[in-house]
Amino acid sequence: MHLDRLLTRAANDILETIGEQRRAQVYWDPKLKSTAGTAWGLEVTLNPKLARVPMMIERIIRHELAHIISTLEHGEAWKDACRRLGIPGEETHHNIPELRIKVKRKYRYVCPRCGMTYDRVVKPTKQLACGRCCLQHNGGKYSRKFHLRLTRAAPKKGI
């Protein structure tokens, strides 16, 4: 489990934007199996497999921040927090196939800006952007400025 400073800053920018005093920390934890993320206290923990679906990173962070500023349950307080965080109608559980399948990742992409690596099984048909940088520098929206670069075939182990 390791702290992601960039995502922590992005998460706290989000909290500040909605006038929240609380500050969170964002971690990656390879022990998470098919769960996308968890929240506990002031900690958001993300599944490293989210690197397979970069643009889900922000969604999951907002979902978990909603728990941090409300409750760990998916009740009315949490739904209200989701609205404040800009994700009204958020699902209580994300069904992300990429988190469940065990895959051989053949292609490794790297973000030229922050250095995060993303492994893919098949070569994507469209250009991928770094979810981490899009969140930090572009309000979570896709930006061609953060296009990933193919570096090499990915190793079989690791993310």
Ligand SMILES: [Zn+2]
């Ligand atoms: Zn939840």
Ligand SMILES: [Zn+2]
């Ligand atoms: Zn990046």
